[in-house]
Amino acid sequence: MTEAIKSGDDPGARREFYRQLQAESMLPLWERLRELVPLTPGGSAVAARWDYDKIVRPHLMTSASLISAQQAERRVLILENPGLAGEASITGSLYAGVQLIMPGEIAPAHRHTQSALRFILEGSGAYTTVEGERTIMRPGDFVLTPGWTWHDHGNETDQPMVWLDGLDIPLVRFFKAGFAENGLRETQTVHKAVDDGLYRYGNNLLPVDWRNDRPHSPLVSYPYERTRESLDRLRKVDAADACHGFKMRFANPATGGYPMPTIGAFIQLLPAGFAGGRYCSTDGTVFSVVEGSGETHVGEQILRWKARDIFVVPGWMSHSHHATTDAVLFSFSDRPAQISLGIWREMRE
Numbered sequence: 001m002t003e004a005i006k007s008g009d010d011p012g013a014r015r016e017f018y019r020q021l022q023a024e025s026m027l028p029l030w031e032r033l034r035e036l037v038p039l040t041p042g043g044s045a046v047a048a049r050w051d052y053d054k055i056v057r058p059h060l061m062t063s064a065s066l067i068s069a070q071q072a073e074r075r076v077l078i079l080e081n082p083g084l085a086g087e088a089s090i091t092g093s094l095y096a097g098v099q100l101i102m103p104g105e106i107a108p109a110h111r112h113t114q115s116a117l118r119f120i121l122e123g124s125g126a127y128t129t130v131e132g133e134r135t136i137m138r139p140g141d142f143v144l145t146p147g148w149t150w151h152d153h154g155n156e157t158d159q160p161m162v163w164l165d166g167l168d169i170p171l172v173r174f175f176k177a178g179f180a181e182n183g184l185r186e187t188q189t190v191h192k193a194v195d196d197g198l199y200r201y202g203n204n205l206l207p208v209d210w211r212n213d214r215p216h217s218p219l220v221s222y223p224y225e226r227t228r229e230s231l232d233r234l235r236k237v238d239a240a241d242a243c244h245g246f247k248m249r250f251a252n253p254a255t256g257g258y259p260m261p262t263i264g265a266f267i268q269l270l271p272a273g274f275a276g277g278r279y280c281s282t283d284g285t286v287f288s289v290v291e292g293s294g295e296t297h298v299g300e301q302i303l304r305w306k307a308r309d310i311f312v313v314p315g316w317m318s319h320s321h322h323a324t325t326d327a328v329l330f331s332f333s334d335r336p337a338q339i340s341l342g343i344w345r346e347m348r349e
């Protein structure tokens with residue numbers, strides 16, 4: 001027997017060695033290998049659902065009686081994954097919240113390096129202004145406020161306006177790359193026509209001499225009316241995918257890539273009676289139910305959902321969708337970030 005093997009059999013000597021290492025800010029990889037380099041993805045995020053009518057909306061309305069949108073800067077209730085307590089995250093890399101703007105209120109102009117999306121849940125006619133371009137928001141619209149773009153919101157209607165916020169806050173926090181700035185004025189000067197970008201970039205046309213110098217889509221809004229029309233047409237001519245039904249991704253019209261570098265967004269129609277096959281991918285995904293009702297089976301858990309409910313499926317958790325009525329699901333994840341890093345995977349069962 002060699003000297004090395006003899007010493008390797010002495011647990012007391014190992015413990016003493018580890019203690020000496022710790023004092024020098026060193027540690028033995030072999031004690032941590034499977035935790036640091038797992039055979040398959042893990043993590044403590046869990047599947048969860050938030051009922052809009054019973055839970056989310058009543059709490060939002062209570063918040064409106066306690067603080068104004070101006071006072072709060074953003075009147076948002078964070079949807080925190082129950083497995084990630086204290087992290088203000090819905091998945092390991094993403095944040096989600098529900099934002100309320102009451103009639104007459106303004107959410108003042110600011111910008112930050114975090115990229116954000118809005119998905120409109122309730123109310124119609126309030127505005128978001130991004131870099132001087134205003135869009136009027138309606139339920140099901142998908143609105144972008146990409147990283148470091150000035151944005152403010154306001155509600156000049158007589159109804160509350162509620163949307164889902166999705167941001168890459170945990171990702172930017174990981175990189176320690178968060179910067180933010182408040183505008184000098186509460187509301188930006190609007191210097192473009194309403195939905196200017198939709199006509200310039202969103203009709204299968206691009207300005208002839210335009211070169212995209214930004215890492216995100218030039219569109220501020222992807223209106224639901226157009227999205228829904230595509231889903232309607234596709235269901236008439238295509239067979240449903242076994243796992244996804246009729247699923248499309250939102251695209252940057254200048255590149256064909258995802259709308260923002262860190263967040264991808266998707267829309268899918270599940271016909272009444274659809275019973276999807278099991279699927280998983282490494283990007284934990286947040287779903288917002290646009291229309292209809294059904295349930296999603298995640299591992300052994302069943303999440304029942306209906307219009308405006310929000311639910312999360314963590315990364316690499318096998319799940320399947322089942323629709324009671326015709327249903328439309330919006331979803332978002334960090335897929336473009338994972339793809340650009342070369343780590344994204346998916347699996348069908």
Ligand SMILES: [Fe+2]
Nearest residue numbers: 110112116151
């Ligand atoms: Fe913001």
